[in-house]
Each structure stands twice: as C-alpha cells, then as structure tokens.
Amino acid sequence: MSRRALAGEALSTPIEPAPEATLMSTPTPREVRLVSRPVGWPTHADFEVVESCVPEVGDGQIRVRNTVMSVDPYMRGRMSAAKSYADPYVIGEAMTGGAVGVVEESRADGFAVGDHVLHGLGWREVAVLDAASARRVDAAAPDSAYLGVLGMTGLTAYAGLTRIAALQPGDVVFVSGAAGAVGSAVGQIAKALGASRVIGSAGSPEKVRHVVEDLGFDAAFDYKAAPVSGQLREAAPDGIDVYFDNVGGEHLEAAIGSLRLAGRIAVCGMISVYNDTEAAPGPRNLARLIQTRGCIRGFLVGDHYDLAGEYAKRAAGWLASGELQSRETFVDGIAHAVDAFLGVLRGENTGKMIVRL
Amino acid sequence: MSRRALAGEALSTPIEPAPEATLMSTPTPREVRLVSRPVGWPTHADFEVVESCVPEVGDGQIRVRNTVMSVDPYMRGRMSAAKSYADPYVIGEAMTGGAVGVVEESRADGFAVGDHVLHGLGWREVAVLDAASARRVDAAAPDSAYLGVLGMTGLTAYAGLTRIAALQPGDVVFVSGAAGAVGSAVGQIAKALGASRVIGSAGSPEKVRHVVEDLGFDAAFDYKAAPVSGQLREAAPDGIDVYFDNVGGEHLEAAIGSLRLAGRIAVCGMISVYNDTEAAPGPRNLARLIQTRGCIRGFLVGDHYDLAGEYAKRAAGWLASGELQSRETFVDGIAHAVDAFLGVLRGENTGKMIVRL
Structure with missing residues (x-):
C-alpha cells in the first residue's frame, strides 16, 4: 500500500x-x-x-x-x-x-x-x-x-466554554487567537451553545475577515492595529461575560477591564509569554475581579476527557449543520x-x- | 443614660x-x-x-x-x-x-x-x-x-474560605494581612475548619509573633523583612492550596508561584493598590494557572449574607472554645x-x- x-x-x-x-x-x-x-x-x-x-x-x-x-x-x-x-x-x-x-x-x-x-x-x-x-x-x-475539531482542539474549546467558563445562553464571549485552531472552534461552539455575541481578535486583516465572514463571529479586530482594550470596548460596549484566553498579556488585561458582573475567564494558553526570557508584567487591573466577582481559571484538556463522548456527539451535529467548520x-x-x-x-x-x- | x-x-x-x-x-x-x-x-x-x-x-x-x-x-x-x-x-x-x-x-x-x-x-x-x-x-x-468576628469581618473570612476557596480539610492556607481584621479571622477559621497548615504574612515582628503565639497560626513572616516569595516558599515548602488575598501585588505573585495543583485564590481585597495613582503591574506568573489548573476569584461579602446564620452558629461555638479570638x-x-x-x-x-x- x-x-x-x-x-x-x-x-x-x-x-x-x-x-x-x-x-x-x-x-x-x-x-x-x-x-x-x-x-x-x-x-x-x-x-x-x-x-x-x-x-x-x-x-x-x-x-x-x-x-x-x-x-x-x-x-x-x-x-x-x-x-x-x-x-x-x-x-x-x-x-x-x-x-x-x-x-x-x-x-x-x-x-x-x-x-x-x-x-x-x-x-x-x-x-x-x-x-x-x-x-x-x-x-x-x-x-x-x-x-x-474532532480531537483535542475541539474538546479544549468545548471543555473551556462549558466547564471552566460555564457558558450560559445570552453570554457575550470574547476569544483571542480567534483564527487559530482552538480559537476558531471556541467562537463557533460558543455561538452554537447560544452566546448572544462572539468577538474575536486575530493578527491580520485577512484573519479578521475570515473569522467574521467564514466562521460567523459577530465581530473581530486586528490586535496589531490598535490597543486591544479600546478595540474590545468598541466591539463589546456593554462588556463581556466570558473571555477564552489563548494569549495572555495585553489581551488578558483588556478582558479584565471589560468584564461584567460575575464574568469568567478560562485560561487555555498564554502564547504571548511562552518565548519570553524575562517574565512580563501581568494585568494591572486584577482588583477589578473584586467588584465584578470575576474569576480567572486555568485548565488543561487532559482533565476533561470525560466530556469527549458528549462533545463528539454534539460536534458531529454541528459539523453536519455547518455551525462548526x-x-x-x-x-x-x-x-x-x-x-x-x-x-x-x-x-x-x-x-x-x-x-x- | x-x-x-x-x-x-x-x-x-x-x-x-x-x-x-x-x-x-x-x-x-x-x-x-x-x-x-x-x-x-x-x-x-x-x-x-x-x-x-x-x-x-x-x-x-x-x-x-x-x-x-x-x-x-x-x-x-x-x-x-x-x-x-x-x-x-x-x-x-x-x-x-x-x-x-x-x-x-x-x-x-x-x-x-x-x-x-x-x-x-x-x-x-x-x-x-x-x-x-x-x-x-x-x-x-x-x-x-x-x-x-460576629459581623461582616467574620462572615467575609468564612464566605471567602468556604464558598470562594472551597477550603477542604488538610489544605495548606496562606493569608496576607494576617494580623488585620479579616486576615486574623481567616487564619483562625481555616484552622477550625481543618486546614493542615495556616501561614500568615504581617507587617511587623510584633504582628508576626501575635498571629503565631496568640492566634495559633502555624507560621508567619514579616513581609517587609524580605521578598514574599522566598519567605512563603520557606514557610510552605510543598506549596499552598488556598491563598486568601487581602493585599494583592507582590503577595499575589508569590502565592501564584506557590500554588499547588487545583489551588484556589480568593481575592477579598488588594489594599496594596488602593492608593496607587498609576496602576501597578500585576503578577508575572499568571501562566502558572494553566499547569496548576488554578483559580483566582474575587468576591464581596454582600453576595453571601445567606451564610450569615450558619456562620453565626459556628462562630459562637469557636468563640466559646477559644478557637476564634x-x-x-x-x-x-x-x-x-x-x-x-x-x-x-x-x-x-x-x-x-x-x-x-
């Protein structure tokens, strides 16, 4: 063969x-x-x-x-x-x-x-x-x-949204790395699960166009074009309920700044710091977690394999319906x-x- | 009268x-x-x-x-x-x-x-x-x-430990501002609830002595005497399960650095930043939340008044037994x-x- x-x-x-x-x-x-x-x-x-x-x-x-x-x-x-x-x-x-x-x-x-x-x-x-x-x-x-989408990548998105961020229908969701493997699954799955608005950030105008036009995000912006915090506020003027973090750094600070009451941040990755030789300062606004009763939680997909069967079933349906590409x-x-x-x-x-x- | x-x-x-x-x-x-x-x-x-x-x-x-x-x-x-x-x-x-x-x-x-x-x-x-x-x-x-202890201060400590940090018997607990109103209640209540080891930080040798000798903390250190991270590592060589944050800043970074698997940080206050006119950089090690599956959650006691009756009963018992001073x-x-x-x-x-x- x-x-x-x-x-x-x-x-x-x-x-x-x-x-x-x-x-x-x-x-x-x-x-x-x-x-x-x-x-x-x-x-x-x-x-x-x-x-x-x-x-x-x-x-x-x-x-x-x-x-x-x-x-x-x-x-x-x-x-x-x-x-x-x-x-x-x-x-x-x-x-x-x-x-x-x-x-x-x-x-x-x-x-x-x-x-x-x-x-x-x-x-x-x-x-x-x-x-x-x-x-x-x-x-x-x-x-x-x-x-x-049928493997760890999809399960990472699903577990992070459902179990770590406890996504509720109607939530406003922000995801960084939106054109990436996990990020693009996050945005599509969030919509399929009833998020009222999904916002993504990506690193080029082409990617921004892709996540909105091809993947159905409600809004997206190029994080290299202007500070993240301002672009996020513009895309989500009333704030966000969920942030799915793939990059850390400036994105995380912006998300905390836009967090609504009882907002949840699921930290999947922090690619922005992986190659740092000196640790970069973290978000300056963590005290906002008090007034918002916000939560930041890290996770690894390996702890959530018990969701694999449930996810496989739903993913098959979303792939068939075109909700998940x-x-x-x-x-x-x-x-x-x-x-x-x-x-x-x-x-x-x-x-x-x-x-x- | x-x-x-x-x-x-x-x-x-x-x-x-x-x-x-x-x-x-x-x-x-x-x-x-x-x-x-x-x-x-x-x-x-x-x-x-x-x-x-x-x-x-x-x-x-x-x-x-x-x-x-x-x-x-x-x-x-x-x-x-x-x-x-x-x-x-x-x-x-x-x-x-x-x-x-x-x-x-x-x-x-x-x-x-x-x-x-x-x-x-x-x-x-x-x-x-x-x-x-x-x-x-x-x-x-x-x-x-x-x-x-019978009011908001005690309830803050109790709600933060039981509901936000989900304290389990056997946990190693670290609390900053340990000689303060909330901090001293946190340490004593954590012990009463079965924490295996309670560590506090305070701002003078007298306070350090007080929390260990009078309040029964297992260990304490003067955060002004040396960097927090090193002193915490020494007091909790195997790491901590729970950090009750009253101060933010350097303490928070140190706590994240010592966080064990599935560690929980309850953010009650960040007194170190309240008078800042420019926002100070946050912890540089938030990516540790991923590998530890750690969680940082802010809270306000006002959301937890439903615990007041339960707490009042337990606090009365602890006051009577001398576990809570x-x-x-x-x-x-x-x-x-x-x-x-x-x-x-x-x-x-x-x-x-x-x-x-």
Whole structure:
C-alpha cells in the first residue's frame, strides 16, 4: 500500500518522496529530535530530523505509519527543562504529540492492518506503540480532523466554554487567537451553545475577515492595529461575560477591564509569554475581579476527557449543520515540521496547523 | 443614660467628652463628611468633622446613638468617583459604614429604647434610619464584636474560605494581612475548619509573633523583612492550596508561584493598590494557572449574607472554645475617626480597627 493511499481523504495533494528516499523502495522513516533547549524563540538549530530506529512490534503493540501530526503551542513548554503538567522533552530523543496514522502491523486484539488510529507519538513518520494507548478513528472523516475539531482542539474549546467558563445562553464571549485552531472552534461552539455575541481578535486583516465572514463571529479586530482594550470596548460596549484566553498579556488585561458582573475567564494558553526570557508584567487591573466577582481559571484538556463522548456527539451535529467548520493550514513533510511549529508560534496558521507526512 | 453606659462591655476606658461639648448637657452630635476626593493617599484635608443636622424620627424609623463604628479598607474605594460595587461617597455629605449603637427613640415595631442595633450609618454619632435596615444584636456580646468576628469581618473570612476557596480539610492556607481584621479571622477559621497548615504574612515582628503565639497560626513572616516569595516558599515548602488575598501585588505573585495543583485564590481585597495613582503591574506568573489548573476569584461579602446564620452558629461555638479570638484596636472619639481610617490603610491595627464614640 503506498504512503499516498494510506493518507486517505485528508491528503488531496500527493507528497513527493524526500530526495534521499528516492533510491530506496521503503525509505527509512524519520523523526524530529530536540537537540537543545531553546532560550527565547526556538530555532532550527534546536532540532534535528534524523532516521528513526523503529523497534520490533511486541505483543499488544501496533506499528503505525503516521499520516498527519500536530504542532501545538503547548509543545514550547515541553521544550524547556522545567517540570510542568507534561514532562519535558528529552534532549536527543524524538519529541511526542498528537498524530493519526494507519496500522501497518498489528499484534494487538482489535487492531487490524489498515485501521486509522489516533495516538501520542507524533514528530515521526512511523511509530510502534502499545495498542492500549491508541484509539481507532472512523476513516470517513479526514485523519486531520481528529487532531482538530474532532480531537483535542475541539474538546479544549468545548471543555473551556462549558466547564471552566460555564457558558450560559445570552453570554457575550470574547476569544483571542480567534483564527487559530482552538480559537476558531471556541467562537463557533460558543455561538452554537447560544452566546448572544462572539468577538474575536486575530493578527491580520485577512484573519479578521475570515473569522467574521467564514466562521460567523459577530465581530473581530486586528490586535496589531490598535490597543486591544479600546478595540474590545468598541466591539463589546456593554462588556463581556466570558473571555477564552489563548494569549495572555495585553489581551488578558483588556478582558479584565471589560468584564461584567460575575464574568469568567478560562485560561487555555498564554502564547504571548511562552518565548519570553524575562517574565512580563501581568494585568494591572486584577482588583477589578473584586467588584465584578470575576474569576480567572486555568485548565488543561487532559482533565476533561470525560466530556469527549458528549462533545463528539454534539460536534458531529454541528459539523453536519455547518455551525462548526474545520479549517486547516497544511505543511507537507516531516522535514518541514519544525517550520510548521515555528509558524504556529508566530501565528501564521489559520485554523489547525497540520503536518502531512 | 450616659454615653459611657451605653457603650456596654466593649468600653472599658471612659471617654472624655470632647472639649467643645463640655458646656452643653446634650452636645450636638457630629459626623464625618468627605469634602474632596483623595488622589493617592487620603489626608485630613479630604474630610471634615462637623455637627450633624439630625432629622426627626419618622414612622418606621429609629434614632440610634452609635457606640462603635467601623473603618475599613474598602471605604477607600468609595472615596473615589468611579462607580464600583458600592456607590461613591457624596462630596459634602456624611460617609456611611458599619456601626452599632443603642436605640434612643423608636417609632418602629420591634425596636425599643435601649436595644442594641447593627446598621450602616457609621461615621456619625447619632443616626436616624429605617428600622428595616437595622438588625437588633444581643447585648451580651460587646457591640464591637458585631463589626468584627460576629459581623461582616467574620462572615467575609468564612464566605471567602468556604464558598470562594472551597477550603477542604488538610489544605495548606496562606493569608496576607494576617494580623488585620479579616486576615486574623481567616487564619483562625481555616484552622477550625481543618486546614493542615495556616501561614500568615504581617507587617511587623510584633504582628508576626501575635498571629503565631496568640492566634495559633502555624507560621508567619514579616513581609517587609524580605521578598514574599522566598519567605512563603520557606514557610510552605510543598506549596499552598488556598491563598486568601487581602493585599494583592507582590503577595499575589508569590502565592501564584506557590500554588499547588487545583489551588484556589480568593481575592477579598488588594489594599496594596488602593492608593496607587498609576496602576501597578500585576503578577508575572499568571501562566502558572494553566499547569496548576488554578483559580483566582474575587468576591464581596454582600453576595453571601445567606451564610450569615450558619456562620453565626459556628462562630459562637469557636468563640466559646477559644478557637476564634476577637482582637481589636480601639481609637476613641469621632474626632479621631479619620486617624483610625488612615491607620488601617497603613496597617497600624492588630485585629479589627474600631472607633469608639
């Protein structure tokens, strides 16, 4: 079975085999390793793309040829040595992350060659893993969807809105990074759940147009064009009930400044500070939380997997009705995975950034 | 009935009549008015102490001779023009605030001359008010207790701990302003509710000694002696589950830095910023809320009066067992009410600051 066929519907453009592979019928699979811990912005020198040493498939294991892999802002945290919610990546080893692929060999019950599976061994072309840590997915949807709206990305938006921000019908919702993977899901899901008004911020006029015209946001603004606080006040003159934070910094201060009584802020990410080498000052207006009885709460999607079934059902309905659209930015080939990751940190993606392998 | 007798148990020291009153058998009662809105730190020039024009007692009203009145940090906010949870004080009018006094005249059912009542018309020696806005209190306890541990102060501590911070037995609790009215109640109530360790910060070695030796805190430190973050880490090497914030600023950043998984921060006040003329930068480490799944929530005791009955019962038990001690700092005479208020802002009180009238 060719690599192209394996990739299924998601791969509309054929991938050219990498040059070094042209002489081999089965090119040796490659992986991306972290070779040094970035200080500030990561560079290509912090990574290397090398041939993998793929182990034999043991009992209960499967070998998967990955078709798509995720590059996410949270991975920046794992490149640092500090222990956080996820262990730091190990220097000299392949990194990990969400991926979907096709089973090439199975020694596990319930997994057959040709099955599409979602698992955590991204950043490599071929993975051998315990079947227990993989989930079979329906090949009717493109593999990339399971890394996006049908996967962690969508669940992050849903859990943050429903459980952390306790979204109520009629709420005014603001989300930063609105053209990004999570942000675009947040805005659409908030509307589907009955928010009266959804406002987004994004980093270019094109993205602003996209979230309003394509994704149905009620308003959006370019955060690079003018101070966030003024633009937010203009877009939400009566304030906001919910802020879904993907970026921190100036956005967070502006959101606190616009918070209504009993407003809720769900902190999903703070991409604006991930590459800081010195901690930046925080919002100057936290005392507003007292008068507004406001709440700021951080969360990780990993604590909310119990919502996955409920979300999958609702997401399928919203996808069918067109209320939830899946938009992706594709980068092809593992040799460009680091470019894709750096692009996410710079906000170059619209929707979920996907590396096609 | 003399003014001295009216003050009850709480008045152990006789008050000398003010000099200008010595020639009159019934001195004209006085009040404290706000004459200008403070910019930065308030000064005496922002206030005046003048004779009141006490109205006739109407139907359903009572006239109360106040024995004690409250001066609280939150009043600083009401001296500014900005609309907040409480209306700004009106320039040229007497300020308001918690007070307890004795009914001198009643035209309201259920209120008799001699009853002790808690009400909201402090900052004056005599108040005429609708009986519906007053609450009779048991004269067995000193009047001042109803402004402190048996009143809003105690309820603030209780609601913040139980409802906002969702205190669990075994939690490690940190409270700033630990020698203050609310802070000292927080530490003692947290212990009574089963906290495994209670740590306080205060502004002098004497206060630090007081909260540990007299109030039973497990540890305390002088926040003026060294950076808060290091002292907190030393006092709570494994981190904290709950931070009860009375001061904001450096304390808040330190608490976020020490927050354990699922830690909760109840923001009651941020006295460190109330007199700022320029907003100070906030905590630089808010991104820690993500990995800790931490929560910062502001609150006002006024939303939690439904807990008052439950609290009163428990507080009576804790007072009887000695688990909850009421400590007060007294200032005598309405002429010194502004001094008392400024003293609270400077942290000169140990326990609740009470103005005896």
